[in-house]
Amino acid sequence: MLTRIDHIGIACTDLDATVEFYRATYGFEVFHTEINEEQGVREAMLRINGTDDGGSSYLQLIEPTREDSAVGKWLKKNGEGVHHIAFGTADVDADSEAIRGKGIRVLYDEPRRGSMDSRITFLHPKDCHGVLTELVTSAAPHAQGEPEGH
Numbered sequence: 001m002l003t004r005i006d007h008i009g010i011a012c013t014d015l016d017a018t019v020e021f022y023r024a025t026y027g028f029e030v031f032h033t034e035i036n037e038e039q040g041v042r043e044a045m046l047r048i049n050g051t052d053d054g055g056s057s058y059l060q061l062i063e064p065t066r067e068d069s070a071v072g073k074w075l076k077k078n079g080e081g082v083h084h085i086a087f088g089t090a091d092v093d094a095d096s097e098a099i100r101g102k103g104i105r106v107l108y109d110e111p112r113r114g115s116m117d118s119r120i121t122f123l124h125p126k127d128c129h130g131v132l133t134e135l136v137t138s139a140a141p142h143a144q145g146e147p148e149g150h
Contacts, residue, residue, distance in 0.1 A: 003051070004053060004088040006086040006134075006138070007085075007136070010060065010080075011083040012061055012080050015042055015043070018080075031047035037065075084132035086133070088137075089136065091137060092119045092120065092136065095135055096111065096121045099135075104123050104127045106123060108121045111137070
């Protein structure tokens, strides 16, 4: 089932300034950046460490590209901070169905494309003690390339 913390999503209003904070304060470097038009965000993945299952753990810094995106609405209501936690899984389809079978609302009928070509779905925060929870199946190991600038 779930194998690791894939990432912690942090909503921010200025992605570049937030990246610089994590770089200057903790020494974390950007591993990957992208714009996800479907979700209306610009994001930076900062790799924290590798894990026993061959994946990695990241901080995902997310800035809305439009006010009507889910992250844009969340930021307006809550301000900057932890937006969600994501758990890695080898099979997001099977695990989301198993969790749905336990009465937890899964927000997507079918997993969608996430960061770095992963497959994702979300669990309703009201069913997860107030925590928006994401399930992630990473793209093929080591197919994600080298960190930016390397």
